[in-house]
Amino acid sequence: MRKLLDGLYAASAWLAGICMIGVLAMVLLTIASRLLGFAAPGSDSYAGYAMAGAGFMALASTLKKGEHIRVTLFIGMLRGRAAKVAEVLALLVATALSAFLAWYSVHLVWQSWEIGDVSMGIDATPLWIPQLTMAAGTVIFFIAFCDELVLELLGRRVPPSTEDAHHE
Secondary structure, rough: OOOHHHHHHHHHHHHHHHHHHHHHHHHHHHHHHHHHHOOOHHHHHHHHHHHHHHHHOHHHHHHHHHOOOOOOHHHHOOOOHHHHHHHHHHHHHHHHHHHHHHHHHHHHHHHHHOOOOOOOOOOOOOHHHHHHHHHHHHHHHHHHHHHHHHHHOOOOOOOOOHHHHHOO
């Protein structure tokens, strides 16, 4: 199971990277279209879709690598059982919030598909297509929080380092 989850997080990070390459491609296309005098309708919209996709697809990977911003002032003052309880409570809240975000993201994709919602630009892209990266990213983020919570409850979680916070 661990290998499968780590593969999921790695794949999500790769997709985030591909989305960033998509942003670059759209920006370069826009620049080239202006310099060479041809139309590239929708390239700004597609750059935005790719940027959103990059952000959402990177959520789980950055969480698992301990690269999310954490406020450790309170938990850092606790020791022993109190620290463990605070960590579990924080993970429970984060898991619940990520579940809420994932559910509504998937619901938004479904709703956009159901009503045939399209972008307002000249490209008229069906919005459920770019929204898929948001939904997939938030679902994988929720899975990552569930993973963190289970690891914490089993005593196998390696907490994010607070070393960087102490040096600033």
